[in-house]
Every structure is written in C-alpha cells, then in structure tokens.
Amino acid sequence: MKAHYGYKDGAGDFFIIIDTDNCIECADHPCIPACPESVLEIIEDDYEDMVCAVTMDHRKKIKYSCAPCKPDRDRPPLLCVTACPKNALEHLW
Amino acid sequence: MAEFWRWKEYNWHDENKDWRDGELITAGVDVGSVSSQAVIVVDGELYAYSNMRTGSSSPESANNSFNWAIEGTGLTLDDVGFVIGTGYGRVNVPFSHKAITEIACHARGANAMYGPSVRTVLDMGGQDCKVIRCDEKGKVTAFAMNDKCAAGTGRGMEVFADLLAIPIGEVGELSLDVEEEPPPVSSTCVVFAKSEATGLLREGWSKSKVLAAYCSAMAHRVVTLLEQVGVEEDFAITGGIAKNSGVVTRLEKELGIKALPFDTDTQIAGALGAALFAQNLLRKKLAKAGK
Incomplete structure (x- = not known):
C-alpha cells in the first residue's frame, strides 16, 4: 500500500509516501530513531500489518515538522529516507 | 431562519427480509465530522441503515444512528454479533468491538456498492x-x-448553499444551468472562496454562475489529489458530494472518465464497509470458538 500522509493547502502539497509493502519486510525500522522530530511511528494498520506511519500529531503540520531537515540551500539527504533500507520512504516536496 | 445547508436525514430497512432468518448479523457505525451512519448487514446483505447529522458528542451520535437504523426492525444490540466503528469518531463508538479507519472501510464499502471492478474511490466527505x-x-x-481545509469538502458546499440561500440538494443541478462555464473561484480556502463569491454576486453574477464557479473550483481541487495517487478505472465516488451533479459532472470532464452510477446512498459506504469487515471478524471469532 502506498500511504500518503500529509496535506495540501494554498502553499503546496506536503506528503510523505510510505510504501507499506516494502516497509513490512523491515524488522528494525531504523527510520524511526533517525528522525530528529519523531515524525514517524510504527502502527498496526487495518490489515494487521506492523508498518511505519506519520504520527497523528504531525500529519497536519508536516511541512513545519520536516523543515529542520530541509534547509533552503545545500539540502543534505533526508535522514529518514537514508535510514530506510527498503526504499519505502519518499517526500513529495 | 431557513437552514439551506440541511440535508435530508433518514433511516431504511428491508421490509422483505427478516433478520431472524440470518446467521451473521453485523453492524458498522461511521461517526464522521459532519454526518453519522449506521449500517446493519445480515449474511453479507444490506439490511438496514440510518444517515443523520453528527452531534457534539461522538458516543451519542453513534448511539443515535445505531438506534435509528434498527428502529422498527425488532433488532437489538444484543442480536448483533460484531460491531465496527469507523470515521473520525471511530474510537468513541461505545458498543464497537474494534475500530477500523474510514479509508479501509470506504474501499470495502465501494467494492460492495459498485462491484469488484472499482479501482479508484473518491470519498468526498463532510470535512x-x-x-x-x-x-x-x-x-x-x-x-x-486532505483534511486540513474545508475547500473541496461537503462542509464547503454547505457554506455556499447558505450564502446563496439555495437548498443543498439543488446546488448541483442549478450550477449546471449556465450558458458558459465561468472561471473557478479560489480553490484553496472556503473562507476566501466565500468572500470572492460575495464580490461576484455584487458584480451581478447570477447564483447559478457563482455555484458553477464554486463547483468547478471544488472539482479542480480534488482532481489534483486524484492525480497525486493516480486514477485507474473503474472510478467511483462515495460521500455526500457524490450526489452533487455539478461537482461530479465537472470532475468527470476534467478527468476524462465517468464515475460509476449508484443506486445506494453514497454516504453509507464507510459504515457498509465497516459492517462487512465486522462480518469477516465475526466469522473468524465463531470459527475460533468452534461454532
């Protein structure tokens, strides 16, 4: 499942896409401790799979939650994306 | 004062069916931000439902919608083997055995309502x-x-119905009564769209033309969300806006595909999906118990 967490508003589209079919194969979920803002968590989805998701607290403010990792210039690779061994994480902005 | 935004609340049950003949009786209760629905399914078949406005308390809305759905059937909560709560208030359904997100429930409900060929579901809910x-x-x-703003939602349409003093059920048809399609109003915020519409009325635009501009903006807004995920046919719409021909027609035009026609209330899709999930879980529970 490709789960799009985030929102769109007048400023743009701000979504993190998690490919849960890939995520499910990962036992350690290193993306979670890698995020300095604690944006990600493990949940049991509707089909009883343990997968990564964006926390409810961050879903409607993801643009601001992820801002520290996204400077205007010389943007480094995103810590969560780099940490994911299954290429299951993608940021849309 | 007339409430032009107010849509018809109602309940229904299949009078040709007796639930006592069924083996698996399950229920789904969808407590949404604007409306609440309860659906009773008997052996996988739709038996009864209600559709009403959500009140200030989610547990009360869940109770009211369930009680209204079973009204006149002789059914009680004790006769229902498994209940699933869904929607914004899903964790506040006092009598549910489990909560499942409205995303999974709408997909399941649309599959039951429109058939297994459905690949894309657009749920245009209250908020x-x-x-x-x-x-x-x-x-x-x-x-x-997208639940961050009211533009592109049922509540946004209710605001426009009130502004123009047009009953919500007539908005869609009236918006199609224009000679030429006007440019859309702001699609990013319902408050800005409303103030823009007030200005257009002052300029002499007809109500139909203003509604056409808003329906067009709403269609455009959801098309961008659809394109993000990708649209594959068959395409179905659930939620209250599915009943608004003004939005649906413009949406179909912009996408270049037709939405499947419906013969069941599109607002009950989530609760129906929940009731069908409940049926599977009840079956598992009974199998585990050796029944």
Missing part, C-alpha cells in the same frame, strides 16, 4: 477528501487524504 486505490477485493493499495 475531508480521500482518494483511495483498491484491488478487486476492496483492499486498499494506495491512499491520500
């Missing part, structure tokens, strides 16, 4: 909009949801 891709069993394969 959010969801695009769901699913497989032939109604299992979600992708989704995106």
Whole structure:
C-alpha cells in the first residue's frame, strides 16, 4: 500500500509516501530513531500489518515538522529516507 | 431562519427480509465530522441503515444512528454479533468491538456498492477528501487524504448553499444551468472562496454562475489529489458530494472518465464497509470458538 500522509493547502502539497509493502519486510525500522522530530511511528494498520506511519500529531503540520531537515540551500539527504533500507520512504516536496 | 445547508436525514430497512432468518448479523457505525451512519448487514446483505447529522458528542451520535437504523426492525444490540466503528469518531463508538479507519472501510464499502471492478474511490466527505486505490477485493493499495481545509469538502458546499440561500440538494443541478462555464473561484480556502463569491454576486453574477464557479473550483481541487495517487478505472465516488451533479459532472470532464452510477446512498459506504469487515471478524471469532 502506498500511504500518503500529509496535506495540501494554498502553499503546496506536503506528503510523505510510505510504501507499506516494502516497509513490512523491515524488522528494525531504523527510520524511526533517525528522525530528529519523531515524525514517524510504527502502527498496526487495518490489515494487521506492523508498518511505519506519520504520527497523528504531525500529519497536519508536516511541512513545519520536516523543515529542520530541509534547509533552503545545500539540502543534505533526508535522514529518514537514508535510514530506510527498503526504499519505502519518499517526500513529495 | 431557513437552514439551506440541511440535508435530508433518514433511516431504511428491508421490509422483505427478516433478520431472524440470518446467521451473521453485523453492524458498522461511521461517526464522521459532519454526518453519522449506521449500517446493519445480515449474511453479507444490506439490511438496514440510518444517515443523520453528527452531534457534539461522538458516543451519542453513534448511539443515535445505531438506534435509528434498527428502529422498527425488532433488532437489538444484543442480536448483533460484531460491531465496527469507523470515521473520525471511530474510537468513541461505545458498543464497537474494534475500530477500523474510514479509508479501509470506504474501499470495502465501494467494492460492495459498485462491484469488484472499482479501482479508484473518491470519498468526498463532510470535512475531508480521500482518494483511495483498491484491488478487486476492496483492499486498499494506495491512499491520500486532505483534511486540513474545508475547500473541496461537503462542509464547503454547505457554506455556499447558505450564502446563496439555495437548498443543498439543488446546488448541483442549478450550477449546471449556465450558458458558459465561468472561471473557478479560489480553490484553496472556503473562507476566501466565500468572500470572492460575495464580490461576484455584487458584480451581478447570477447564483447559478457563482455555484458553477464554486463547483468547478471544488472539482479542480480534488482532481489534483486524484492525480497525486493516480486514477485507474473503474472510478467511483462515495460521500455526500457524490450526489452533487455539478461537482461530479465537472470532475468527470476534467478527468476524462465517468464515475460509476449508484443506486445506494453514497454516504453509507464507510459504515457498509465497516459492517462487512465486522462480518469477516465475526466469522473468524465463531470459527475460533468452534461454532
């Protein structure tokens, strides 16, 4: 499942896409401790799979939650994306 | 004062069926931000439902919608083997055995309402909009949801119905009564769209033309969300806006595909999906108990 967490508003589209079919194969979920803002968590989805998701607290403010990792210039690779061994994480902005 | 935004609340049950003949009786209760629905399913077949406005308390709305759905059937909560809560208030359904997200429930409900060929579901709810891709069993394969602002939602349409003093059920048809399609109003915020519409009325625009501009903006807004997830036919719409021909017609035009026609209330899709999930879980529970 490709789960799009985030929102769109007048400023743009701000979504993190998690490919849960890939995520499910990962036992350690290193993306979670890698995020300095604690944006990600493990949940049991509707089909009883343990997968990564964006926390409810961050879903409607993801643009601001992820801002520290996204400077205007010389943007480094995103810590969560780099940490994911299954290429299951993608940021849309 | 007339409430032009107020849509018809109602309940229904199949008078040709007796629930006592069934083996698996399950229920789904969808407590949404604007409306609440309860659906009773007997052996996988739709038996009864209600559709009403959500009140200030989610547990009360859940109770009211369930009680209204079973009204006149002789059924009681004790006769229902499994209940699933869904929607914004899903964790506040006092009598539910489990909560499942409205995303999974709408996919499952659309699969039951429109058939297994449905691959893309657009749920235009009261205060959010969801695009769901699913497989032939109604299992979600992708989704995106926008619940940060009211533009592109049922509540936004209610605001316009009130502003123009047009009953909500007539908005869609009236918006199609224009000679030429006007440019859309602001699609990013319902408050800005409303103030823009007030200005257009002052300029002499007819109500039909203003509604056309708003329906067009709403269609455009959800198309961008649909394109993000990708649209694959068959395409179905659930939620209250599915009944608004003004939005649906413009949406179909912009996408270049037709939405499937419906013969069941599109607002009950989530609760129906929940009731069908409940049926599977009840079957598992009974199998485990050796019954």
